[in-house]
Amino acid sequence: MRTVHEMSKLTGVSIRTLQYYDKIGLLHPAEYSASGYRLYDDAAMEKLQQILLFRELEFPLKDIKRIVDSPDFDKSKALEQQITLLTLKKEHIENLIDLARGLKAMGVNHLMDFEPFDTHKIDEYAAQAKASWGTSKEYKEYMEKSHGRTAEENAMLAQQMMDIFAEFGRIRQEDPSGRAAQALVKKLQDFITEHFYKCSDEILYSLGIMYTDGSDFTTNIDKRAGEGAAAFTYRAIKAYCKK
Amino acid sequence: MRTVHEMSKLTGVSIRTLQYYDKIGLLHPAEYSASGYRLYDDAAMEKLQQILLFRELEFPLKDIKRIVDSPDFDKSKALEQQITLLTLKKEHIENLIDLARGLKAMGVNHLMDFEPFDTHKIDEYAAQAKASWGTSKEYKEYMEKSHGRTAEENAMLAQQMMDIFAEFGRIRQEDPSGRAAQALVKKLQDFITEHFYKCSDEILYSLGIMYTDGSDFTTNIDKRAGEGAAAFTYRAIKAYCKK
DNA sequence: ATAAAGTATTACGCTGCGTCAGAGTCAATA
DNA sequence: TATTGACTCTGACGCAGCGTAATACTTTAT
Numbered sequence: 001m002r003t004v005h006e007m008s009k010l011t012g013v014s015i016r017t018l019q020y021y022d023k024i025g026l027l028h029p030a031e032y033s034a035s036g037y038r039l040y041d042d043a044a045m046e047k048l049q050q051i052l053l054f055r056e057l058e059f060p061l062k063d064i065k066r067i068v069d070s071p072d073f074d075k076s077k078a079l080e081q082q083i084t085l086l087t088l089k090k091e092h093i094e095n096l097i098d099l100a101r102g103l104k105a106m107g108v109n110h111l112m113d114f115e116p117f118d119t120h121k122i123d124e125y126a127a128q129a130k131a132s133w134g135t136s137k138e139y140k141e142y143m144e145k146s147h148g149r150t151a152e153e154n155a156m157l158a159q160q161m162m163d164i165f166a167e168f169g170r171i172r173q174e175d176p177s178g179r180a181a182q183a184l185v186k187k188l189q190d191f192i193t194e195h196f197y198k199c200s201d202e203i204l205y206s207l208g209i210m211y212t213d214g215s216d217f218t219t220n221i222d223k224r225a226g227e228g229a230a231a232f233t234y235r236a237i238k239a240y241c242k243k
Numbered sequence: 244m245r246t247v248h249e250m251s252k253l254t255g256v257s258i259r260t261l262q263y264y265d266k267i268g269l270l271h272p273a274e275y276s277a278s279g280y281r282l283y284d285d286a287a288m289e290k291l292q293q294i295l296l297f298r299e300l301e302f303p304l305k306d307i308k309r310i311v312d313s314p315d316f317d318k319s320k321a322l323e324q325q326i327t328l329l330t331l332k333k334e335h336i337e338n339l340i341d342l343a344r345g346l347k348a349m350g351v352n353h354l355m356d357f358e359p360f361d362t363h364k365i366d367e368y369a370a371q372a373k374a375s376w377g378t379s380k381e382y383k384e385y386m387e388k389s390h391g392r393t394a395e396e397n398a399m400l401a402q403q404m405m406d407i408f409a410e411f412g413r414i415r416q417e418d419p420s421g422r423a424a425q426a427l428v429k430k431l432q433d434f435i436t437e438h439f440y441k442c443s444d445e446i447l448y449s450l451g452i453m454y455t456d457g458s459d460f461t462t463n464i465d466k467r468a469g470e471g472a473a474a475f476t477y478r479a480i481k482a483y484c485k486k
Numbered sequence: 487a488t489a490a491a492g493t494a495t496t497a498c499g500c501t502g503c504g505t506c507a508g509a510g511t512c513a514a515t516a
Numbered sequence: 517t518a519t520t521g522a523c524t525c526t527g528a529c530g531c532a533g534c535g536t537a538a539t540a541c542t543t544t545a546t
Binding site: 035037 | 491492493494495
Binding site: 053130 | 299301
């Protein structure tokens with residue numbers, strides 16, 4: 001049995017953190033001494049290690065709780081989602097860096113005098129940055145919402161989404177900016193807005209990128225809607241958003 | 244004169260945000276109506292635009308306040324610092340993505356059974372990830388601390404830092420893992436710990452990377468300590484941290 | 487027995503707002 | 517003109533994940 005102090009030293013987390021984790025029910029000690037001291041055993045220690053691992057990956061504590069508390073939790077899937085989130089976040093930061101570099105290059109002080117010209121460029125950058133950032137937020141919202149639905153409901157929605165992709169797949173030899181494809185894009189956008197979150201053009205565009213980034217999205221879409229369906233969908237979305 | 248509602252619609256920020264900005268003194272309306280309604284003029288509007296721009300770049304509101312409230316503020320420098328911060332953050336996220344991918348590839352569920360082998364690899368990843376993340380936090384701390392010091396004090400510290408780099412520069416033809424270089428690395432580490440923040444080996448290593456990333460660090464060091472001094476310092480630090 | 491070190495609980499602080507709650511204001515309609 | 521509906525105001529609480537006291541035991545060592 002180890003005290004908080006020993007646990008703290010061994011794992012590097014603060015005593016306060018251990019107390020907090022106890023309070024929120026993330027990690028209870030094995031037992032309490034007569035005077036109320038927290039006492040941790042090896043099992044608690046191992047659980048803490050897992051917690052710290054997922055914390056490193058920036059999972060919120062609530063998710064970590066779910067993950068470590070149910071041994072049959074699909075960790076692989078959780079990891080994949082987190083990878084997607086982190087990737088979106090990374091892209092967002094990259095956009096911000098570009099934006100900052102652009103600003104610096106053109107002289108911010110100069111810019112602060114409100115010359116109307118060239119500010120368009122900034123807006124463009126900013127919009128781009130916001131878009132990918134937006135997706136990550138909406139994506140989170142989507143994940144939470146879908147978690148609140150029953151498995152059947154989710155399966156149904158997924159099926160309907162897939163139906164749309166299947167339609168994309170069927171016309172994937174046609175013109176992505178043609179009428180059929182464009183109508184489908186709008187259908188997709190409306191569907192997402194209705195069932196998940198408000199899907200603006202910018203967010204839609206980011207989704208398009210996600211479909212072709214080689215992740216499970218791409219694989220799933222291509223598997224069910226035909227090889228190249230994901231890429232075609234992306235091109236159609238691009239055309240739709242640029243118009 | 245525009246009301247909060249109009250401002251909100253025009254810029255996309257919420258009314259609550261405008262009220263909040265007023266309260267914290269970031270953006271006061273031009274005047275208040277007899278009944279206490281906030282009324283904004285064009286100047287306020289432009290100021291808000293600037294605020295939003297820096298907010299996009301993830302500057303904390305306190306910094307934004309300093310930036311927009313003093314016209315002679317060195318925005319270029321602020322941008323550069325922010326770029327460094329964002330870059331560190333980006334690297335951190337990249338490490339996290341690698342970590343998550345590695346975990347997924349080796350099967351997390353498998354890992355959760357606590358096989359002792361291979362966890363070392365994870366620790367390595369995690370340490371790497373933490374290191375760059377750490378730097379960004381320490382960097383922030385450093386910036387805040389240095390802001391609290393007088394210009395002379397800062398100049399003195401900078402000079403002393405440069406003296407150390409100059410020493411690196413002087414022996415930059417020797418062996419980076421030799422005794423002289425290693426002693427210098429320790430000197431640097433101790434100096435940072437004493438005057439800025441606790442500089443662990445991991446953080447030190449990240450600093451080494453920063454010295455060679457082609458930013459102002461590199462340029463400054465090489466300019467004052469001789470061409471290649473930054474790169475030599477990095478190699479010496481690497482040897483020091485690996486031992 | 488007493489000091490030093492460790493621990494517990496409670497509670498406020500931080501960031502940047504979202505989200506009520508309760509109440510007053512403004513413009514237009516019945 | 518009275519009412520309605522659309523806005524606005526000022527608090528105040530909530531969130532994430534702890535850090536940082538403050539105050540009061542408990543355990544260990546001397």
